[in-house]
């Protein structure tokens with residue numbers, strides 16, 4: 001199975017792709033649009049302010065910068081809708097009918113991403129809650145922590161929503177016809193007995209994977225591999241990640257024996273991905289789906 005990577009702005013790159021090139025999209029875009037803008041990335045690289053909060057050291061361990069979406073203005077939130085609608089419109093023709101598109105988002109922004117992609121012609125098909133503890137939220141009022149010890153300004157996050165969409169089936173085709181014609185239109189089961197559940201136990205990206213690819217939001221192979229498998233019901237097809245980052249999705253698809261294509265705008269991250277993909281594809285990842293039913297996710301015990 002092969003993969004290709006491209007250093008490009010995915011909007012322009014997608015506009016140049018032939019119709020019906022891809023069978024699924026698995027991607028983790030810049031959630032708020034501005035978080036991966038050149039200005040904000042520059043600030044993050046220099047450790048100064050902006051949307052990327054540089055967390056305090058805890059117990060001597062240095063923690064990675066986290067984007068905070070509570071600082072977005074109303075206008076910036078409107079731009080999120082616009083950005084994802086434009087993206088959906090340029091993406092749509094490149095997919096075969098019945099392709100699924102799975103997009104990571106954030107609880108504060110997901111409604112805008114959902115509406116934008118519906119308005120771009122996709123059917124909304126639900127969401128997968130990735131359970132993990134990102135150590136975000138739940139803080140006491142800044143500067144008055146001792147005065148208000150029993151108060152939290154926001155909820156503590158313990159999940160990340162991944163929105164699922166489908167490009168409409170071709171013409172009047174039924175799912176079975178679409179599967180036969182294009183190999184898409186449905187999702188793959190975990191096994192004959194079990195369909196995929198919409199809550200998925202997950203973990204923070206293991207250090208071994210972060211050491212391979214230095215990217216601020218690299219996702220774990222234990223998450224991306226089952227998601228890649230889910231999106232190709234017949235076990236073959238091309239998976240696209242237009243916001244490739246470290247190349248973790250391309251690596252996950254490749255490790256599962258699928259063809260994959262990744263696109264990345266930032267030259268530095270692109271270089272990281274090219275180096276990292278073979279090594280990420282080779283790592284041993286935890287298999288949360290292999291847990292027996294009685295050990296399946298309990299939101300109160302999401303893995304770290």
Ligand SMILES: C[S@@+](CC[C@H](N)C(=O)[O-])C[C@H]1O[C@@H](n2cnc3c(N)ncnc32)[C@H](O)[C@@H]1O
Pocket residue numbers: 008009010011027028029030031036215217218219220242243244245246247248249263264265266269
């Ligand atoms: C949230 S990160 C993806 C992380 C990735 N899933 C991983 O596991 O490493 C989003 C990436 O999209 C890239 N990006 C932002 N705008 C883009 C665009 N218009 N075209 C292609 N890539 C873009 C950013 O530079 C960033 O690396």
